Amino acid sequence: MKILITGASSGIGKEIARKAASRYDEMVIAGRNSERLEELRSELTEKYGIKVSVFAADLSIQENCIRLFEENKDVHLLVNNAGFGDVGAFDKTSLNKDTQMIQTNIIAMHTLMKLYLGEMKKRGSGHILNTASMAGFFPGPLMSTYYATKAYVVSISEAVREELRREGSEVTVSILCPGPVSTGFGKAANVDFHFEGFSRTPQKIASYALKKLPSFYIIPGIEIKAARFLSHILPASFSAKVIYNIQNNKN
Numbered sequence: 001m002k003i004l005i006t007g008a009s010s011g012i013g014k015e016i017a018r019k020a021a022s023r024y025d026e027m028v029i030a031g032r033n034s035e036r037l038e039e040l041r042s043e044l045t046e047k048y049g050i051k052v053s054v055f056a057a058d059l060s061i062q063e064n065c066i067r068l069f070e071e072n073k074d075v076h077l078l079v080n081n082a083g084f085g086d087v088g089a090f091d092k093t094s095l096n097k098d099t100q101m102i103q104t105n106i107i108a109m110h111t112l113m114k115l116y117l118g119e120m121k122k123r124g125s126g127h128i129l130n131t132a133s134m135a136g137f138f139p140g141p142l143m144s145t146y147y148a149t150k151a152y153v154v155s156i157s158e159a160v161r162e163e164l165r166r167e168g169s170e171v172t173v174s175i176l177c178p179g180p181v182s183t184g185f186g187k188a189a190n191v192d193f194h195f196e197g198f199s200r201t202p203q204k205i206a207s208y209a210l211k212k213l214p215s216f217y218i219i220p221g222i223e224i225k226a227a228r229f230l231s232h233i234l235p236a237s238f239s240a241k242v243i244y245n246i247q248n249n250k251n
């Protein structure tokens with residue numbers, strides 16, 4: 001059994017790799033930072049005797065996603081996790097960073113999901129875990145592009161889940177929707193979260209995600225589940241006001 005994890009050089013992806021290593025025979029870990037990926041490869045090979053391959057490439061470039069798939073078609077669990085955010089008013093954030101974010105959080109996620117779903121359906125089995133976020137439930141003033149990218153992940157995953165259900169497919173899609181997690185995310189997004197006592201560790205998120213698979217919604221924490229519920233009953237204009245205040249408390 002083979003698992004592929006994107007965004008495995010850090011944070012949630014790295015911890016999923018550590019927690020999943022004892023359950024799989026083979027693992028592919030992807031990200032741009034080859035040094036960190038090699039370190040993780042050595043750690044996991046030594047500790048668990050698992051075969052680990054490193055795929056060091058920028059997944060915001062679609063050809064790299066296609067190459068990753070072509071070289072590793074026989075994957076049973078795809079953890080589609082690479083992503084990042086950026087904080088600031090829409091007209092103040094960098095267009096280049098927004099584009100990179102859309103290419104990573106949406107296009108790379110979409111490309112890998114599409115390619116692997118087709119392959120898994122041919123084979124008649126497989127699971128895809130897309131890392132969305134609580135951000136995918138709301139409009140996100142002062143982090144608007146990031147929230148919108150995660151709304152895409154939630155929406156397309158819901159739609160594909162229904163297609164699979166109608167077909168009676170054995171292939172499953174899940175979404176992981178955490179709230180704040182203490183990872184490299186804050187640094188990449190230029191934000192210091194003031195969420196002491198509220199943010200979770202990537203170790204906890206990883207354990208929870210693997211325990212809950214293949215459930216569709218994987219939402220760690222009662223408060224995040226409550227937030228999802230509220231997102232269905234509150235008008236988007238009201239949610240946007242609340243999220244603005246939350247985002248405004250970060251720097």
Ligand SMILES: NC(=O)c1ccc[n+]([C@@H]2O[C@H](COP(=O)([O-])OP(=O)(O)OC[C@H]3O[C@@H](n4cnc5c(N)ncnc54)[C@H](OP(=O)(O)O)[C@@H]3O)[C@@H](O)[C@H]2O)c1
Binds near residue numbers: 179
């Ligand atoms: N931390 C949170 O509060 C939080 C909450 C909800 C959802 N999430 C989501 O969780 C996922 C993982 O984030 P994290 O919190 O673990 O942050 P992180 O520690 O910064 O990890 C992000 C991972 O994504 C990879 N990545 C980013 N851009 C990439 C690119 N262009 N090509 C290939 N790999 C790329 C990074 O690898 P390289 O740097 O090596 O490229 C890294 O391994 C993201 O999708 C994020 O949106 C995070």
